[in-house]
Amino acid sequence: MAVVETEHAPEATRQAPLLSGPLGMLAINIVAVVIGVILWGLVTSYGVVGLPTPMAVVTQAVIQAESGLLWSDALASLARVFTGFALGIIVAIPVGFLMGWYRIARAIIEPYVQFFRTIPPLAIIPLAIVTMGIDEMPKIFVIFLASFLSSVVATYQGVISVDRTLLNAARVLGANDFTIFRRVIVPASLPYIMVGVRIGLGASWSTVVAAELIAAQSGLGFRMQQAQLYYDLPTIFVSLISIGILGLIMDRIVMAIDSVLTAWQEKL
Amino acid sequence: MTPKISFRNVRKTFEIAGNAAFTALEGLNLDIEDGEFITVVGPSGCGKSTAMNIAAGLTAPSSGQVLVDDVSVTGPGPERGVIFQQYALFPWLTVRENVEFGLTISGKSKAERRRIADHFIDLVGLTDFANSLPKTLSGGMKQRCAIARAYAVNPKILLMDEPFGALDALTRVQLQDQLLAMWSKERRTVMFITHDVDEAVYLASRVVVMAARPGRLHKVVDVDLPYPRTEEMRLSSEFSELRNEVWRAVYHPAAAA
Numbered sequence: 001m002a003v004v005e006t007e008h009a010p011e012a013t014r015q016a017p018l019l020s021g022p023l024g025m026l027a028i029n030i031v032a033v034v035i036g037v038i039l040w041g042l043v044t045s046y047g048v049v050g051l052p053t054p055m056a057v058v059t060q061a062v063i064q065a066e067s068g069l070l071w072s073d074a075l076a077s078l079a080r081v082f083t084g085f086a087l088g089i090i091v092a093i094p095v096g097f098l099m100g101w102y103r104i105a106r107a108i109i110e111p112y113v114q115f116f117r118t119i120p121p122l123a124i125i126p127l128a129i130v131t132m133g134i135d136e137m138p139k140i141f142v143i144f145l146a147s148f149l150s151s152v153v154a155t156y157q158g159v160i161s162v163d164r165t166l167l168n169a170a171r172v173l174g175a176n177d178f179t180i181f182r183r184v185i186v187p188a189s190l191p192y193i194m195v196g197v198r199i200g201l202g203a204s205w206s207t208v209v210a211a212e213l214i215a216a217q218s219g220l221g222f223r224m225q226q227a228q229l230y231y232d233l234p235t236i237f238v239s240l241i242s243i244g245i246l247g248l249i250m251d252r253i254v255m256a257i258d259s260v261l262t263a264w265q266e267k268l
Numbered sequence: 269m270t271p272k273i274s275f276r277n278v279r280k281t282f283e284i285a286g287n288a289a290f291t292a293l294e295g296l297n298l299d300i301e302d303g304e305f306i307t308v309v310g311p312s313g314c315g316k317s318t319a320m321n322i323a324a325g326l327t328a329p330s331s332g333q334v335l336v337d338d339v340s341v342t343g344p345g346p347e348r349g350v351i352f353q354q355y356a357l358f359p360w361l362t363v364r365e366n367v368e369f370g371l372t373i374s375g376k377s378k379a380e381r382r383r384i385a386d387h388f389i390d391l392v393g394l395t396d397f398a399n400s401l402p403k404t405l406s407g408g409m410k411q412r413c414a415i416a417r418a419y420a421v422n423p424k425i426l427l428m429d430e431p432f433g434a435l436d437a438l439t440r441v442q443l444q445d446q447l448l449a450m451w452s453k454e455r456r457t458v459m460f461i462t463h464d465v466d467e468a469v470y471l472a473s474r475v476v477v478m479a480a481r482p483g484r485l486h487k488v489v490d491v492d493l494p495y496p497r498t499e500e501m502r503l504s505s506e507f508s509e510l511r512n513e514v515w516r517a518v519y520h521p522a523a524a525a
Contacts, residue, residue: 165352165356166356168324168326168350168356169350170369172349173417174373175373183358187358190360264359264401264403265359265403266403
């Protein structure tokens with residue numbers, strides 16, 4: 001295994017001029033991951049740490065995938081995230097615009113937003129379970145809260161950061177308030193909104209897993225919690241890695257959408 | 269004949285926190301005739317941009333008023349085009365979409381918008397960049413796009429706030445000539461703010477010199493050079509005499525008074 005490692009290194013240095021390109025970066029990414037997995041294999045197979053080997057985790061993943069358990073767990077978690085996240089964004093964007101556009105709305109809403117932002121969404125779970133029962137409602141509510149709070153602040157920031165000269169430029173071309181809102185405020189705050197969406201999605205994903213650990217009958221977090229009872233480390237690893245991969249994929253999708261929507265930005 | 273733009277005893281003060289009010293503009297009286305090209309020059313703090321913003325309807329005067337065609341200005345309007353120093357192009361719109369922005373608001377049909385936009389894009393020499401986003405344009409090209417956008421809504425007045433202030437010297441001279449060429453083709457009343465004495469003399473038929481603390485009109489210099497202005501004129505003795513006169517008025521207001 002150590003041989004594989006040394007084979008990769010000189011190859012990487014030989015391609016030095018290529019390495020700065022996107023393909024070169026991807027190659028380094030892959031090499032880094034491969035080395036990480038090899039190290040993991042080494043420390044576990046020699047018993048340095050009492051963790052499952054990569055093979056044991058892969059075997060467990062195949063078993064779970066064949067029985068369909070992995071997919072139904074992932075689907076359950078994703079469904080909760082998307083419901084809560086979508087609701088959060090749908091409410092946060094208009095509220096954020098309202099806060100940015102009307103001082104009165106800002107004065108009314110801001111204390112609540114700032115207060116609830118300081119409470120970790122997970123701390124709401126006991127309250128949510130007591131008041132909403134143990135089915136999907138409390139989990140979706142907590143995810144909604146997590147994505148709403150991060151997106152509303154970003155949207156509001158976007159609106160108040162719009163370049164005043166652009167507003168004046170629209171005004172002198174004859175634009176009324178509605179036109180300015182639709183054709184200047186909305187596009188100009190889009191980059192901020194996308195930052196909020198990205199943070200909101202990250203917050204939703206970490207919240208769903210934690211919420212499932214506390215109270216759920218399905219999902220990746222629930223599966224880990226079950227595995228913990230039976231000291232089933234490979235299952236915990238399968239869930240953890242699935243959570244990481246799904247989170248990464250979702251983040252990359254948001255980034256790709258963002259780069260299309262805000263391609264007009266002058267990036268330094 | 270009534271003046272196109274008339275400043276009537278326009279005064280503007282700003283509140284400064286914990287301090288007395290700051291007088292940005294003190295009793296400005298100025299008439300600008302229809303089709304005239306005037307430049308306003310002065311040190312920073314002389315209220316030249318404030319005066320322009322009041323005429324544009326973006327700032328309300330503390331007292332006095334600005335009349336356009338004998339009607340008091342109460343807000344911005346498409347008959348007064350404004351060109352900003354920072355270009356103020358909408359970065360998410362292409363050059364053509366920027367130029368069409370005001371035309372969409374006035375409810376022109378798609379074909380009509382396209383025709384007018386293309387005409388002015390051609391006039392400022394950006395035809396090859398009609399579908400480009402502002403981020404791909406140089407500073408000079410951005411300002412040309414902004415000029416086309418202002419012209420497209422067919423304003424009777426163009427208010428320009430140091431439009432070439434951020435450009436390099438060569439681009440600046442080129443744009444001055446382009447602006448004059450355009451002005452002689454599509455005659456508008458122009459009020460052009462600048463801090464560059466050469467630019468002020470080269471463009472205008474009258475140079476309005478302002479002084480600071482408090483911001484006020486100091487002197488009006490008539491520029492008797494004929495249009496079209498040329499490079500030779502820039503080097504002529506008449507030009508340098510006028511430039512010296514304006515220069516002295518700008519930098520030594522007390523001595524010149």
